Structures are given as structure tokens and as C-alpha cells.
Amino acid sequence: MSEYQYYEFAAIEGPISDEGLRYARGCSSRANVSRVRWQNTYTFGDFHGSVDTLLKYYDAHFHIANWGTVRLGLAFPKGAIAPEAVQPYLRGGERYEDTLTFKETGNRCIVYWERNEEGGWGWTEGEGLIDQLIGVRDELLRGDYRALFLGWLADFDPDEWREPEDGAVVMPPIAAGLDHLSPALKALIEHFSVDPDALLVAVGLSQASIADRIPITAVLERLPVSEMRALLARVAEGGGSGVMSELNRLTHPRVKIPAGQEMRCTDFAAKTIETREVRLKRDAKAAAAKQQREAELRKQHLASIIQRADTIWSGLDPLMDQKIASAYDQAAVQLQELRDAYAQAGDIGGFQKKLTGFRLRYSNRPAMLRRIEKL
Numbered sequence: 001m002s003e004y005q006y007y008e009f010a011a012i013e014g015p016i017s018d019e020g021l022r023y024a025r026g027c028s029s030r031a032n033v034s035r036v037r038w039q040n041t042y043t044f045g046d047f048h049g050s051v052d053t054l055l056k057y058y059d060a061h062f063h064i065a066n067w068g069t070v071r072l073g074l075a076f077p078k079g080a081i082a083p084e085a086v087q088p089y090l091r092g093g094e095r096y097e098d099t100l101t102f103k104e105t106g107n108r109c110i111v112y113w114e115r116n117e118e119g120g121w122g123w124t125e126g127e128g129l130i131d132q133l134i135g136v137r138d139e140l141l142r143g144d145y146r147a148l149f150l151g152w153l154a155d156f157d158p159d160e161w162r163e164p165e166d167g168a169v170v171m172p173p174i175a176a177g178l179d180h181l182s183p184a185l186k187a188l189i190e191h192f193s194v195d196p197d198a199l200l201v202a203v204g205l206s207q208a209s210i211a212d213r214i215p216i217t218a219v220l221e222r223l224p225v226s227e228m229r230a231l232l233a234r235v236a237e238g239g240g241s242g243v244m245s246e247l248n249r250l251t252h253p254r255v256k257i258p259a260g261q262e263m264r265c266t267d268f269a270a271k272t273i274e275t276r277e278v279r280l281k282r283d284a285k286a287a288a289a290k291q292q293r294e295a296e297l298r299k300q301h302l303a304s305i306i307q308r309a310d311t312i313w314s315g316l317d318p319l320m321d322q323k324i325a326s327a328y329d330q331a332a333v334q335l336q337e338l339r340d341a342y343a344q345a346g347d348i349g350g351f352q353k354k355l356t357g358f359r360l361r362y363s364n365r366p367a368m369l370r371r372i373e374k375l
Contacts, residue, residue: 003067005042005043005047005063005064005066006040006064006125007126010058010060010131012137015035016035017057023053024038051073052110055108056075056106061075062129062130064124064191068116069117070115070117070191070192072133072191074110074111078108083104083109085143087102088173091152091155098155099154099155101114129191132183133188136184139182146178147184149172149174150185150188150189150194154189154192156265156272157195158273160269161268162269166264174202176207177207178203197273197279302337302344309338309341312338328367335355338351339355
């Protein structure tokens with residue numbers, strides 16, 4: 001299997017600076033580089049720049065490789081997201097390789113989600129995926145921490161939380177609105193998967209969905225004149241996309257930081273395991289019912305074949321007269337169906353007698369005989 005790596009960086013708040021553009025161009029001679037986007041695919045070689053440094057200029061980063069690595073990085077102005085809001089969702093290396101990490105560098109802070117799947121996932125493509133995920137950035141900026149909780153949950157294995165000494169470890173706050181995930185959050189858990197039973201339990205413990213958006217006219221009416229002038233100046237200077245992003249965020253009600261439920265990880269794991277067992281029993285029951293329905297339909301089908309057996313036997317000769325592979329395949333399928341129908345009717349001897357006559361008639365057709373040698 002050939003190597004595949006995809007790197008992309010995107011500017012969300014506005015075009016990057018001249019300094020940023022010079023650095024971005026220096027990271028690769030083959031990349032597609034602009035003030036709003038950096039893209040490159042590697043089938044050999046590797047990325048030679050610094051992801052952290054590029055995120056001083058761009059606002060989002062996505063990387064995927066077919067050996068099993070996937071990473072999303074979102075950069076914010078320092079202070080836009082309080083470290084104490086992120087901290088409860090960070091594991092700090094406890095038990096697992098962390099999906100969610102947080103770092104501050106210069107005047108920026110960066111949240112990373114990263115997974116490394118052992119054995120990889122074969123063929124993959126990365127182009128366009130960052131556009132499905134960048135909505136997470138706006139959600140975090142308005143205090144919606146569902147993406148952080150899902151990053152924590154991606155590392156949660158309920159079977160690892162069974163020991164009594166784990167009883168003192170408390171879960172982080174369960175973000176509100178898990179019952180109605182945004183398209184960006186759905187894309188996030190597609191690439192940074194979580195235990196579906198753990199997510200179902202978390203949904204049950206999560207507060208109701210967040211409030212509806214505020215009309216943009218109401219947002220504009222609340223802005224002081226001085227702030228409106230500052231926004232218009234930024235638009236005139238080419239920062240229109242950043243202004244639109246800020247105004248869009250203001251149309252969403254600020255989500256309150258969820259209060260800690262003081263639920264222990266061991267209790268959450270127990271609820272998850274119980275939910276899993278209920279699901280497995282339900283799935284097994286559904287599978288058995290489906291199998292029974294299919295068996296009954298098969299029985300009815302074979303009964304109809306017995307009723308039409310003489311017609312089917314006589315129809316084999318015209319197929320053989322065509323002397324083509326597709327007709328031989330069709331004849332072989334019909335003979336297999338006849339065998340099963342005779343067996344269901346308790347007359348397998350009658351089928352073998354008819355089949356012996358068919359083989360004698362077409363003993364000079366080795367291609368056909370090979371198709372039915374196991375009947």
C-alpha cells in the first residue's frame with residue numbers, strides 16, 4: 001500500500017500576514033499556498049514545517065495519513081478560550097494516549113484532537129474535510145464545549161473503569177446539547193470516534209439542547225456606536241470575513257459553562273456497560289427475528305420451485321443451447337436452487353437422478369460440468 005498524507009491549514013478570521021505567507025511558502029515548494037489556505041498531499045516525503053508555527057497565522061489545521069493518524073488543530077487568540085474551561089477535559093496522559101490536548105504559544109492558544117489507529121485504515125482522502133470541521137471553532141468561541149467533552153469521551157473505555165481505586169476519579173462537566181449535534185460535531189466524532197453506548201449515556205445526562213439563534217438585527221441594535229465603527233473600519237481594511245464570523249457568533253446565545261455533575265467515572269462506566277448489554281440483547285433479538293423471517297421466505301421460495309420443477313428442468317436445455325458463459329452461470333444457479341428445493345421436500349434422490357441425466361446429456365461441456373461438480 002502506498003503512502004498517503006494530507007495537510008491543510010485554513011484562515012478563518014481573515015487573510016494571513018506577509019510574515020505568515022513567507023513562512024507558509026517556505027514549508028514546501030509543492031504546496032498550494034495562499035493567504036487563506038495551505039494544502040499539500042504527500043505520497044512520499046513528509047511535511048517539513050511546524051504545525052504550531054503555521055497556526056500562529058492560520059486558524060485551523062487538518063492532517064490525515066493512511067497509516068492511521070488524523071489530527072484537527074484549532075487556533076484562537078490567547079484568552080479567547082479560558083484554560084480553566086478546557087482543563088477538566090484534559091487527561092494529562094492518564095490511562096490512554098490523549099485525543100484532546102491544549103497548548104499556549106505566543107499570543108495564540110491551540111486545541112488539538114488527534115488519534116492514531118493501529119493498523120491504519122487503508123485508502124483515505126483528506127481534501128475538503130477541514131471545511132466540515134471548522135464549525136467547531138465558532139462553537140468553542142461562544143462557550144459551547146461539546147467538542148471538548150467529545151474529545152474526552154473519545155478516550156473513554158468503560159471496561160477500564162472497574163477497579164475500586166478508580167472510584168475517586170470524577171468526570172468532567174457534561175456539555176449541554178448532546179442530544180442535537182451540529183454537522184461539525186457529527187464530522188468530529190466520525191473522525192475521532194467515541195463509544196456509541198457511552199455517548200448515549202452522556203446524552204441522557206446532558207442538559208437540553210441550546211437555545212435558538214438571536215436575529216442579526218437584534219445583535220446589531222445592541223452594539224455600541226464605537227464598536228460598530230470599529231467593525232466597519234475592519235471591513236474597509238479587508239477584514240470582512242473576520243467581522244462576519246464575529247457577528248455570526250453573537251447570534252448564538254452564550255452557553256453557560258456546565259456545572260460538574262460530580263459523577264464518578266466508575267459510575268459512568270457502569271451505566272455504559274449496562275447500556276451496551278441492553279443494546280446487544282436487543283440487537284441479538286432483532287437479528288434472530290430477521291433470520292427467522294428470511295428462513296421462512298426461503299422456505300416459501302423453495303416450495304414454489306418444487307411446484308415449478310418440471311418447467312425449470314425443461315428450461316435448462318435452451319440455456320445450454322446458447323453455449324455462452326452467462327447462460328452456463330444461469331443454469332448452474334437454477335440447478336443449485338433445484339437441489340435445495342428437492343432437499344426441503346425430502347426427495348434429494350429424485351434430484352440426483354435428474355442431475356445425472358443432465359450430466360450425461362452435456363458430458364461434452366466441461367465448462368458447465370465444472371460449475372456443478374459440487375452438486
